[in-house]
Amino acid sequence: MRIELVKRPQRSKLFAAISPFLAFLLTLLAGALLFAILGKDPILTLYTYFVEPLTEVWSLHELAIKAAPLILIAVGLSVCFLSNNWNIGAEGQFTIGAITGAIIPLYFPEWNSFAVLPLMLVMGALGGAAYAAIPAVLKARFNTNEILTSLMLVYVAQLFLDWLVRGPWRDPAAMSFPQAPAFPSWAILPELFPSSGRANWGIVFAVVAAVAVWFLLKKTLKGFEVRVIGQSPRAGRFGGFSTAKTIIFAFLLSGALAGLAGISEVSGAIGRLQPVISPGYGFAAIIVAFLGRLNPLGIIAAGLVLALSYLGGEAAQIAVGVTDKTVRAFQGMLLFFVLACDTLILYRIRFVRTAVSPAKEVSYGHG
Amino acid sequence: MTTQGTRAMRKLLFALAASAAMLVAGGASAQEKVKACFIYVGPIGDFGYSYQHHQGALEMQKNIGGEDKVEIAYLESVPEGADAERAIERFARSGCNIIFATSFGFMDATNKVAGRFPDVKFEHATGFKREHPNVSTYNSRFYEGRYVQGVIAAKMSKAGMAGYIASFPIPEVVMGIDAFVLGAQSVNPDFKVKVVWANTWFDPGKEADAAKALVDQGVDIITQHTDSTAPMQIAHERGIKAFGQASDMIKFGPETQLTSIVDDWGPYYTQQVKAVMDGTWKQHDVWGGMKEGHVVMAPYTNMPDDVKKAAEEAEAKIKSGEFNPFTGPITKQDGSEWLKQGEVAEDSVLLGLNFYVKGVDDKLPQ
Numbered sequence: 031m032r033i034e035l036v037k038r039p040q041r042s043k044l045f046a047a048i049s050p051f052l053a054f055l056l057t058l059l060a061g062a063l064l065f066a067i068l069g070k071d072p073i074l075t076l077y078t079y080f081v082e083p084l085t086e087v088w089s090l091h092e093l094a095i096k097a098a099p100l101i102l103i104a105v106g107l108s109v110c111f112l113s114n115n116w117n118i119g120a121e122g123q124f125t126i127g128a129i130t131g132a133i134i135p136l137y138f139p140e141w142n143s144f145a146v147l148p149l150m151l152v153m154g155a156l157g158g159a160a161y162a163a164i165p166a167v168l169k170a171r172f173n174t175n176e177i178l179t180s181l182m183l184v185y186v187a188q189l190f191l192d193w194l195v196r197g198p199w200r201d202p203a204a205m206s207f208p209q210a211p212a213f214p215s216w217a218i219l220p221e222l223f224p225s226s227g228r229a230n231w232g233i234v235f236a237v238v239a240a241v242a243v244w245f246l247l248k249k250t251l252k253g254f255e256v257r258v259i260g261q262s263p264r265a266g267r268f269g270g271f272s273t274a275k276t277i278i279f280a281f282l283l284s285g286a287l288a289g290l291a292g293i294s295e296v297s298g299a300i301g302r303l304q305p306v307i308s309p310g311y312g313f314a315a316i317i318v319a320f321l322g323r324l325n326p327l328g329i330i331a332a333g334l335v336l337a338l339s340y341l342g343g344e345a346a347q348i349a350v351g352v353t354d355k356t357v358r359a360f361q362g363m364l365l366f367f368v369l370a371c372d373t374l375i376l377y378r379i380r381f382v383r384t385a386v387s388p389a390k391e392v393s394y395g396h397g
Numbered sequence: 398m399t400t401q402g403t404r405a406m407r408k409l410l411f412a413l414a415a416s417a418a419m420l421v422a423g424g425a426s427a428q429e430k431v432k433a434c435f436i437y438v439g440p441i442g443d444f445g446y447s448y449q450h451h452q453g454a455l456e457m458q459k460n461i462g463g464e465d466k467v468e469i470a471y472l473e474s475v476p477e478g479a480d481a482e483r484a485i486e487r488f489a490r491s492g493c494n495i496i497f498a499t500s501f502g503f504m505d506a507t508n509k510v511a512g513r514f515p516d517v518k519f520e521h522a523t524g525f526k527r528e529h530p531n532v533s534t535y536n537s538r539f540y541e542g543r544y545v546q547g548v549i550a551a552k553m554s555k556a557g558m559a560g561y562i563a564s565f566p567i568p569e570v571v572m573g574i575d576a577f578v579l580g581a582q583s584v585n586p587d588f589k590v591k592v593v594w595a596n597t598w599f600d601p602g603k604e605a606d607a608a609k610a611l612v613d614q615g616v617d618i619i620t621q622h623t624d625s626t627a628p629m630q631i632a633h634e635r636g637i638k639a640f641g642q643a644s645d646m647i648k649f650g651p652e653t654q655l656t657s658i659v660d661d662w663g664p665y666y667t668q669q670v671k672a673v674m675d676g677t678w679k680q681h682d683v684w685g686g687m688k689e690g691h692v693v694m695a696p697y698t699n700m701p702d703d704v705k706k707a708a709e710e711a712e713a714k715i716k717s718g719e720f721n722p723f724t725g726p727i728t729k730q731d732g733s734e735w736l737k738q739g740e741v742a743e744d745s746v747l748l749g750l751n752f753y754v755k756g757v758d759d760k761l762p763q
Contacts, residue, residue: 086490088486088490089487092483092486095479095483096479096480096483192596196566196762205525205568205748205749206567206568206749206750206751207501207525207567207568208565208566208567212505228482295478295479299478299479299482300478300479300505301505302505304477304478304502305477305502305565306476306477306478306502307478308478309476309478309480340480341483344472344483344484344487345487347470347471347472347473348434348470348471348472348487348488348491349491351470353473354440354472354473354474355440
């Protein structure tokens, strides 16, 4: 017997609605099986993974901290991806945003003013946007492959940060260990509810950005332009839209949001520049963007789910004793099932007996 | 499909509620014994740095009386950013009595969380910040072992040149390179060391590339300050000798490993967890070496007897406290004098060390 994917004449509304839940259910079943094979109590493990992190207030704060950069970056990426611009370099734009945002507290540490923090955030966003402009201009002018240029610029940014914190920006009080001086208190992104946890304004920026970009995409001409150019550049040109301008627009917006995420992370959760400031948020955000189906509001949910899977993974390691590798495999399963179930929106499954040759009119699923 | 789904969902929800009840009930009985928690920067399967910390944790548990006395929890591969603070806080909240943060990059996070949980003891490896009375720092004088390795390298190498795979240009690593060179020069004053910066603690691919590059430059001994076994395996392939790192890597290079500096954290962890049990834990800054049993040399293998003898002599001298590897005269790489005849480097200088001694064929990244 063979299993075939047959393209549906139109997207299935039913599967569009239930596929995330179906995926979650399949993940639970496969996860329970995995944990049982490893000799861990599957129910307890799943509880620790998905429920326990949500039962405590401090943990909700941590969820917000983890989700904020993912959502901010992914929202920007959705504009890029919808307009057919494959910005893989958000991690680099995040890093540069953190660097440019840190200029004021590092060079003018004495300047104590309410204007410092907003300026830092603006400079972070500008830095990220400027860095994203490099692959954008290269693509718009010379038609270079933005996947390669944006990706390679990630390593440039990371090494630049590494050099800064080991060299010119090294904290003289740190006994030649690689880190920049801590930000003064007025350059730290305030916590929202300091009495119960350390969640900061980053999550607010993320939600505001998501709503704003959602509005931009759904309700404005610019959003229409982005989507038309993404689906058919030729049709866009007939409509009088400029592909080059859209490339620049998408990259600048996405870079600015990644840069904002970078300075928010450094000024909020970390408090200083150091060699490593991100566990790969810029790359994980690509997954978040697609999990949220490139819809900014969906991305909020997707960002929270992915953040939960990190927190839950940690909780499970401590409480149940599953290993780090198992946790990652489980996280991979979650993503796999989500993307696999989304296939059912456009395709249906057909079981074919091998003895019978496939009918000629069957179209195989290749996109 | 949908009804089946709901049924399964209902079952799961019921099970979740039941397990939640179990969790609450189970928590009360487990308060008498001590819970010791460990945060590792790498995977415990690296057979290097994090592996050794974990071995130390297991040894501690065995020494104190097994699972009935000490419960162990750990997190592997914790990134050194905002995640570290959450991981440490989770430990503090989950009933850990003492938390060992085993990498330099956890320094700020450890101190922040320590301020919020004054009743929990925190131990930070390789750092220098103790902002609260419940934070101690601990480290080992690995450079003592590096000196012995240098002696062996100079005796064994026909090229008069060794390759050094380094991780990051921090004092800990620079100290190791300098001690290695000083040990080698005590045998052969013209001995050279080539350094490759891998910019990682654990990346078998990068470390293997670094090892290959060094062999291609003509070195016939490799030593490393990164945590994987890859350089040992490359050395074996190319038929040269190498030193293990952090753990005894002899099974990865039975004909290759000369010796290895073994980080033995077991005695320290045992002592500190016991102190928590007795209520005698006090803040301190410990920098133990061979004398305290924190730095142990793996058996000397794959070398002639006279080399083995020289290595054992150097080890004995350091162990007895008779000799410190950083004893003058020592000249800096730029030719200026660092230590006069008989002068011994201060610990405070070593902990911030940011220059090479003469004989290192590399420019220290600044």
